[in-house]
Amino acid sequence: MKFNNKKQARLFTFLIGFTQIYAWATTYYLPAALIKVIVSDLNQNSLAIIGGFSWALFVGGLCAPKIGSWIELEGGRRPLSLGSLLMGLGLILLSQTQGLFVWYAAWTVVGLGMALGLFNAAFAAIGRFFRHEAKTIIIRVTLISGFSTLFWPLTTYLIQAVGWRTTMVLYAMPHIFILAPLFFFNIPNWVPAYVETQVSDQRVIPEKIKLVFYLLAIYAVLRSIIGTTISVGILNMFEGLGLAISAAALIASLIGPSQIVGRLIEIYFGRNFDPLNSSIFWTAVLPASIFILVFMGVSSASIFAIAYGMSNGVLAITMGVLPMILFGSKGYAELLGKLALPVLIAQSATPLLAIPLIERLPAISVFFFAGILGLASLGCLMFLSSVSKRGRKNS
Numbered sequence: 001m002k003f004n005n006k007k008q009a010r011l012f013t014f015l016i017g018f019t020q021i022y023a024w025a026t027t028y029y030l031p032a033a034l035i036k037v038i039v040s041d042l043n044q045n046s047l048a049i050i051g052g053f054s055w056a057l058f059v060g061g062l063c064a065p066k067i068g069s070w071i072e073l074e075g076g077r078r079p080l081s082l083g084s085l086l087m088g089l090g091l092i093l094l095s096q097t098q099g100l101f102v103w104y105a106a107w108t109v110v111g112l113g114m115a116l117g118l119f120n121a122a123f124a125a126i127g128r129f130f131r132h133e134a135k136t137i138i139i140r141v142t143l144i145s146g147f148s149t150l151f152w153p154l155t156t157y158l159i160q161a162v163g164w165r166t167t168m169v170l171y172a173m174p175h176i177f178i179l180a181p182l183f184f185f186n187i188p189n190w191v192p193a194y195v196e197t198q199v200s201d202q203r204v205i206p207e208k209i210k211l212v213f214y215l216l217a218i219y220a221v222l223r224s225i226i227g228t229t230i231s232v233g234i235l236n237m238f239e240g241l242g243l244a245i246s247a248a249a250l251i252a253s254l255i256g257p258s259q260i261v262g263r264l265i266e267i268y269f270g271r272n273f274d275p276l277n278s279s280i281f282w283t284a285v286l287p288a289s290i291f292i293l294v295f296m297g298v299s300s301a302s303i304f305a306i307a308y309g310m311s312n313g314v315l316a317i318t319m320g321v322l323p324m325i326l327f328g329s330k331g332y333a334e335l336l337g338k339l340a341l342p343v344l345i346a347q348s349a350t351p352l353l354a355i356p357l358i359e360r361l362p363a364i365s366v367f368f369f370a371g372i373l374g375l376a377s378l379g380c381l382m383f384l385s386s387v388s389k390r391g392r393k394n395s
Helices: 007-024 030-042 047-076 079-097 101-117 119-162 163-186 207-240 245-252 255-272 277-295 298-326 332-360 363-394
Strands: none
Touching: 007 079, 007 101, 007 119, 007 163, 007 207, 030 047, 030 101, 030 119, 030 163, 030 298, 047 079, 047 101, 047 119, 079 101, 079 119, 079 163, 101 119, 119 163, 119 255, 119 298, 119 332, 207 245, 207 332, 207 363, 245 255, 245 332, 255 298, 277 298, 277 363, 298 363, 332 363
16 A cells, blocks of 8 residues: 555544544443433443443553553554454443343443544554644544534434344444444554654653653543533533523533534634643633633523533543644654543543532532632643743753
């Protein structure tokens, strides 16, 4: 296969972008439509059922560093193909669930598939092939994949029409028979010669690498805690503020489209700013939107939903692009794997901790606590920026 930079860029953008829509919709976003049905069908405690999804994230987090090293070593063909196969097999196993043992076993397989097939692995594969030219492709992939939440109505319809077990089997088939072959036959297992010979484009001086890495990891963990808490509890939290369930659902539905709007703004206007400064701005939008809601009350719920959605949408770009900007393109795939470990572990624990808090504390208190975590994440990024700038001045 001959190398054509523009042709390969288009291939990666559309192949990974559109397959990410399906991968996210049929794995990470599946519990939102599935949990209540499973709790009723299996007659189990909701926390035990949600624990299966948390377990999947935990398993994925433990495997993420090894997966990053694998992709750094040989590229994304086999990891992404295996990820699709495992997601499909996990969904089939989910369809056979009769109790908690099979439920957790199935989510173990799905968790491995997500670690091999969602953003971290996909970004690593793009970075491995294109190095510092990967930033534009990563941004475009996040924009395309933002449409994955549009599967929620389809999933709900299929569960009602054919049952949740058949829905799992139907969702498994494209993973196994379409996505896996697409990855295997279209993603190169080689790297262009000019990429292999690139000099280091690292921004952070060696003495500050560990500090910057820890700051970025803490930032990502704080944002994942906020995002996961809002994801699993937003309807209950809005109801706790006094909104009727129909109004809460309507306002919460603004978050998904707002994520896409935020990414579009970043794509068309963010190029005029330093990526780190742009990330600081969008991070500041998060606590600002929360405290507007806290102090202005339920009348500002729509403002919060839109602003939070835009900030959260750009977060995917931030975590895909900033590691390359700060640490350079060499070793990018391995670095993403290391960053994914604490983030996925935090995501796995958050639902189990957040749900009892949301049920026991006033909604306004939960929002306020999220705002404090948002300010802490902003502080991490600003300190990181300061360290990075000092490094550039001294280099």
